Amino acid sequence: xxxxxxxxxxxxxxxxxxxxxxxxxxxxxxxxxxxxxxxxxxxxxxxxxxxxxxxxxxxxxxxxxxxxx
Amino acid sequence: xxxxxxxxxxxxxxxxxxxxxxxxxxxxxxxxxxxxxxxxxxxxxxxxxxxxxxxxxxxxxxxxxxxxxxxxxxxxxxxxxxxxxxxxxxxxxxxxxxxxxxxxxxxxxxxxxxxxxxxxxxxxxxxxxxxxxxxxxxxxxxxxxxxxxxxxxxxxxxxxxxxxxxxxxxxxxxxxxxxxxxxxxxxxxxxxxxxxxxxxxxxxxxxxxxxxxxxxxxxxxxxxxxxxxxxxxxxxxxxxxxxxxxxxxxxxxxxxxxxxxxxxxxxxxxxxxxxxxxxxxxxxxxxxxxxxxxxxxxxxxxxxxxxxxxxxxxxxxxxxxxxxxxxxxxxxxxxxxxxxxxxxxxxxxxxxxxxxxxxxxxxxxxxxxxxxxxxxxxxxxxxxxxxxxxxxxxxxxxxxxxxxxxxxxxxxxxxxxxxxxxxxxxxxxxxxxxxxxxxxxxxxxxxxxxxxxxxxxxxxxxx
Numbered sequence: 001x002x003x004x005x006x007x008x009x010x011x012x013x014x015x016x017x018x019x020x021x022x023x024x025x026x027x028x029x030x031x032x033x034x035x036x037x038x039x040x041x042x043x044x045x046x047x048x049x050x051x052x053x054x055x056x057x058x059x060x061x062x063x064x065x066x067x068x069x
Numbered sequence: 070x071x072x073x074x075x076x077x078x079x080x081x082x083x084x085x086x087x088x089x090x091x092x093x094x095x096x097x098x099x100x101x102x103x104x105x106x107x108x109x110x111x112x113x114x115x116x117x118x119x120x121x122x123x124x125x126x127x128x129x130x131x132x133x134x135x136x137x138x139x140x141x142x143x144x145x146x147x148x149x150x151x152x153x154x155x156x157x158x159x160x161x162x163x164x165x166x167x168x169x170x171x172x173x174x175x176x177x178x179x180x181x182x183x184x185x186x187x188x189x190x191x192x193x194x195x196x197x198x199x200x201x202x203x204x205x206x207x208x209x210x211x212x213x214x215x216x217x218x219x220x221x222x223x224x225x226x227x228x229x230x231x232x233x234x235x236x237x238x239x240x241x242x243x244x245x246x247x248x249x250x251x252x253x254x255x256x257x258x259x260x261x262x263x264x265x266x267x268x269x270x271x272x273x274x275x276x277x278x279x280x281x282x283x284x285x286x287x288x289x290x291x292x293x294x295x296x297x298x299x300x301x302x303x304x305x306x307x308x309x310x311x312x313x314x315x316x317x318x319x320x321x322x323x324x325x326x327x328x329x330x331x332x333x334x335x336x337x338x339x340x341x342x343x344x345x346x347x348x349x350x351x352x353x354x355x356x357x358x359x360x361x362x363x364x365x366x367x368x369x370x371x372x373x374x375x376x377x378x379x380x381x382x383x384x385x386x387x388x389x390x391x392x393x394x395x396x397x398x399x400x401x402x403x404x405x406x407x408x409x410x411x412x413x414x415x416x417x418x419x420x421x422x423x424x425x426x427x428x429x430x431x432x433x434x435x436x437x438x439x440x441x442x443x444x445x446x447x448x449x450x451x452x453x454x455x456x457x458x459x460x461x462x463x464x465x466x467x468x469x470x471x472x473x474x475x476x477x478x479x480x481x482x483x484x485x486x487x488x489x490x491x492x493x494x495x496x497x498x499x500x501x502x503x504x505x506x507x508x509x510x511x512x513x514x515x516x517x518x519x520x521x522x523x524x525x526x527x528x529x530x531x532x
Contacts, residue, residue: 025083026189031256031284032223033300039275040306047309 074138078428079193085208091138095151096131098143099208106211107145115183116207124176125204126152126196147207153362153384153408154437157430158192158228159248160412160420162395163236163323164403169195170229172202174315181308186213190221192228192253193430197410199384200402218302219310226276227253230314234277235259237321238267242392244413251424256281272317326396346520348376351443351474354515354528355380358472360440364388366416366466367447371398374409377443386437388414390450416447416465417455434468442466442473445526449478452499453488459498463507472530477504482523501525 072092080088085103089096099107110116111130119125128147135146158166169192177187187209194206219225231254232243239262246254260281268278302310351373355363361383365374368387377385387409389395398411414420419433444466451457457465466475478484479501480494489496505527508514512531519525 025085026220026224028218028220029223029284030287031280031282032226033218034283034287035275035280036218036222036302036306036310037300038279040302040310042306043309043313044303044305044307045309047312048305050312 074140078426079424079430081425081429082191083188083206083208085188086143089138089140093151095149096138096140097128097147097149097207098135098140099145099147100142101144103208103211104144107208109212110185110207110210113183113185115180115185116210119176119179119204123198123201123203124172125207126150128207149205152196152198152203152205154386154410155431156197156386156410156412157248157420158232158253159244160414161244162392162399162411162413163233163326164396164399165197165200165412166192166229166233166236167318167321168200169197169202170233170318171315172204173225173229174311174318176204178308178311178315180210181213181304181311184213185210186217187211187221190225190228199406199408200399200410201406213304215304216301218300219307222310223256223280224253225314226256226280229253230272230276230318231256231259233318233321234273235262236323238263238273240324248420248423251430255284257284270317272313276314323392326393343520343524344372346518347373347445347476347526350516350518350520350526350528351376351445352380354472354474355382355441358441360472362386362437362439364439364442364469366414366442366444366469367450368398368411368443369394369446371401371409371411373443373445374398374411375401375407378407378409382441384408385410386439387411388416390415416451417457439470440472442470444473445476446478446484446524448475448504449482449485449488449499453485453496459496459504460507463504463511467508467511467529467531471532473528475508475527475529476520477501477525477527479523479525482521 074089074091074096077088077090080086084100085106086097086099089098116125116128120127126149128149130145131148132143132146135141135143138146140146158169161169172195173190173192180186188211189209194204194209195202196205197203232247235241235243235254243254256277260278263273263277268274355377359381363377363382363385365371365377365385365387368374368389369391371387374385374387385408387398389398389411390413392413395411395413398409401407402409402411414433420430422428422430422432424430448462448466451465452459452462467473480496480499485499505514505517508527508529512529515528515530517525517527
């Protein structure tokens with residue numbers, strides 16, 4: 001499977017996920033939309049795991065501030 | 070009597086409303102189509118909470134005065150306090166840009182918890198009070214619809230992420246590029262610059278390299294984004310993207326700025342009789358004028374900006390060409406929460422009026438009306454470093470404020486001699502007697518003082 005096929009496949013998958021369009025004046029552009037449809041699930045899972053691990057760590061070692069400003 | 074409402078030329082992109090300047094206030098009309106969304110945000114209390122936390126510029130509903138301003142079409146009319154100085158991302162130091170990016174992401178994340186989202190991600194919606202970022206566009210805040218995509222994602226990348234990555238990964242200041250390309254730096258462009266070994270980060274791989282590839286492919290296929298309008302991003306995915314970007318950006322730094330902090334710590338305790346004399350002289354001018362806004366042109370790390378604040382200036386905007394000095398100035402302003410904003414300026418080529426109608430983004434001249442200015446150890450940089458004739462250099466400096474202090478380093482001064490060491494002296498007019506004459510023709514010289522045998526400070530006042 002070459003790069004082009006992968007991108008086409010991702011694009012098709014992205015189009016299959018359907019939601020009501022929101023009021024928007026900004027054109028989000030195609031590259032960004034395909035990317036979001038692709039990495040959105042991964043990003044969500046990563047955040048879930050991070051929060052989950054943080055909770056376990058806090059439960060064992062006591063809570064600490066996690067801000068990084 | 071109400072002041073006339075003058076349209077701000079930069080507020081046309083979002084049809085939700087327009088911004089007007091009216092005397093000391095800023096007015097914002099809310100169009101009928103956007104009023105419902107604004108009312109939802111306003112009634113939920115989220116806007117007021119953000120204002121109270123100092124993250125959103127204050128607002129008051131003045132709809133009943135709409136007719137007196139001739140703004141009858143407004144469904145809602147808001148009044149805002151004026152921000153001392155409107156700055157643009159191409160004038161920000163790395164730390165200011167990073168603070169703006171983090172403030173934007175934090176705002177998105179917090180809004181999402183309250184059921185709201187931002188309709189865009191433009192960096193021009195972030196302004197600074199001191200060096201504290203404040204969001205200025207109330208109409209970008211609207212109810213979140215479950216599963217909607219992040220409409221501002223590409224804009225966030227172009228105006229926040231990519232300039233910061235360019236600066237941090239490549240040690241390349243993005244200001245000149247950003248200034249020429251007001252929408253920011255596209256992933257397709259940045260992707261070409263990042264070498265292979267610097268691509269090995271999830272953020273670079275996804276938001277820059279993959280996005281660029283997908284964008285290029287869609288453009289090549291001539292397929293508009295319309296067919297993708299129905300794409301969906303689950304809420305936890307949205308939060309995950311925002312959180313991931315926040316973590317990455319919080320860790321970014323510029324390699325060449327690293328040594329600055331150490332040098333700063335070693336230098337702050339240094340003070341000479343010359344510096345003390347300069348401080349005293351500037352303080353006398355500031356105490357006499359009591360400026361609401363003072364420009365410090367050539368502010369360096371902000372020594373005299375801080376001095377001006379101590380002497381009674383209400384806010385100071387500093388300008389310098391040296392990014393390392395600006396980083397130190399940023400840190401000093403941030404650590405003490407000072408009303409001091411240090412910005413990047415090439416005085417020989419200041420920000421132009423540009424964008425749509427050459428009015429969307431304002432030029433440096435006339436952007437604000439400072440009550441006083443300082444230009445210390447500055448004029449030789451443009452008069453000799455950039456070949457600007459001395460009379461034109463004096464014209465430029467005094468044009469910004471009616472009162473100020475200008476330091477003139479004589480030709481024999483080591484600072485001037487350093488600039489002349491590599492070139493022929495083609496500057497017969499660069500002379501302190503000539504400078505005093507030129508300044509005297511344009512303004513009254515209130516007082517002058519020699520802080521060194523080769524450096525003279527002039528306090529001027531013009532009509």
